[in-house]
Amino acid sequence: MSTAYLPGYECQVGEDAVEHSQKKLNSTLADFSYVPSERLQKLASTEAETLTYRCTCGFQIISSELLSPPILPARLTYCMRNNFAPVSLRTDRFPVANVRIQDAMENVIVSLRSLGSAHAAVENLTSCKFVSSWDEKEVFVTLSYSDSVSDSAEWLAHFSPLLELFSITSLTARFQKSSLSLGREEKCVNDKIVVRGVEISYKKPEDAFCHPNKHTMSKALDWLITRIESIESESPTLLEMYCGSGAHTIPLSKCSVISKILCVELDQRLVDYCNGNIASNGVQDKVWCIKGDAGKVSSRLMRRRVSGPPENSTSPLDIIPTFNALLVDPPRSGLDASVKKLAMSGEFEDMFYVSCGREALKEDLKVLCQFFEVESLCVTDLFPRTDSVETLVHLRKKK
Ligand SMILES: C[S@@+](CC[C@H](N)C(=O)[O-])C[C@H]1O[C@@H](n2cnc3c(N)ncnc32)[C@H](O)[C@@H]1O
Secondary structure (H helix, E strand, O other): OOOOOOOOOOOOEOEOHHHHHHHHHHHHHHHHOOOOHHHEEEEOOOOHHHOOOEOEEEEEEEEHHHOOOOOOOOOEEEEEEEOOEEEEOOOOOOOOEOHHHHHHHHHHHHHHHOOOOOOOOOOOEEEEEEEEOOOOOOEEEEEEEOOOOOOHHHHHHHHHHHHHHOOOOEEEEEEOOEEEEEEOOOOEEEEEEEEOOEEEEEEEEOOOOOOOEHHHHHHHHHHHHHHHOOOOOOOOEEEEEOOOOOOOHHHHHHHOOOOEEEEEEOOHHHHHHHHHHHHHOOOOOOEEEEEOOHHHHHHHHHHHHHHOOOOOOOOHHHOOOOOOEEEEOOOOOOOOHHHHHHHOOOOOOEEEEEEOOHHHHHHHHHHHOOOEEEEEEEEEOOOOOOOOOEEEEEEEEOO
16 A cells, blocks of 8 residues: 555555544544433444545645755646645545546646646646546546636647546636636536435536545435434424535435425525436425525524414425424534524424534534434544544434
8 A cells, every 4th residue: 555645634544544533533422422322323434445535636736846845856746735835745646536536636747747837738727626426437627727828729739639538527727717628518527326225316516515425425324314214203304404416305305204305505506406406316296495594594484483484475485384303514614593593493303413513513512402412423434534524413302
């Protein structure tokens, strides 16, 4: 196994990544010492899951003689930031990325090195981002330029013949207020995941948040479905806040006992994708996605709880009159205060919290646990070899 130093990755490739995974999950579980131990679960990474797992990653591209200390002979190199300073990966393949991305990384940097510094593909180049589908059938590459691409024709002439050779789905140059692009026009990742024997297909914008680790995603979905199966209602209804393009929504509607879902997302583009995924997976009779701010929607649903829905309401918010359960997957900063208020309004018997923000989750649970108790809590290894974890919490209304 390579022992390349990976800046930003506190556990070096070649060290015992499984032990590292166990340690960080244990340390996260220590935050929840108030929860009975039989309700806590840890899904650490296996050796194989700590390498070739990432399906999104980005790097600075810098000429190595500009690094401190310089690396000679000078050549373009992928870098990550370590305490704000760029540090060379010293390898053209990032062992933590999936193989499809590693192949693209190597092909792209070797092709760039064959050009002079004044070539349009190299001049003003600052960074490169790679996104692949979970099944590795597609890979999207974005090169970012600080100012502009000095000669579009030269850029296109260099990369056009390489796209097919490198099996890159789409290659984009981004620069101030403009872009150049080759390959597939629709900039979305087509993906598939099998959950409990059921195939789920997604389209996701390639530049939006997406789950970087298919192993963690599979484990999270399985855990969520198992917990949903323990809801006491026979055909539970679900309110889902922060749904994105439906990464949880679609599997839950297709593979769990949930009968109806109303899901809410702030970004109109993701709402459009979510609605597309709802239709393509044939769950349009049980899932409705609306654009909205989770905080404002919560305030509106609180008013409905107190005064009933407005008379003859045609608002999609009133399609489902009451909810048994609430699912939230907020940004790292945690829940809006109104979402917490709604959660504790008495409507929901069960709440599911998917969190990638360790500190925000601790603070939110301090509030939520005045009303709920932790029924089950599971920590998973979101980014093996880093300190990031994803925590899944099932809260149940206190009796
Ligand atoms: C951590 S991501 C989770 C997305 C989705 N659940 C998934 O697994 O792909 C958080 C999502 O919340 C959305 N978001 C951020 N602030 C929001 C708000 N105030 N109201 C509704 N959605 C919001 C973001 O656009 C993003 O899609």
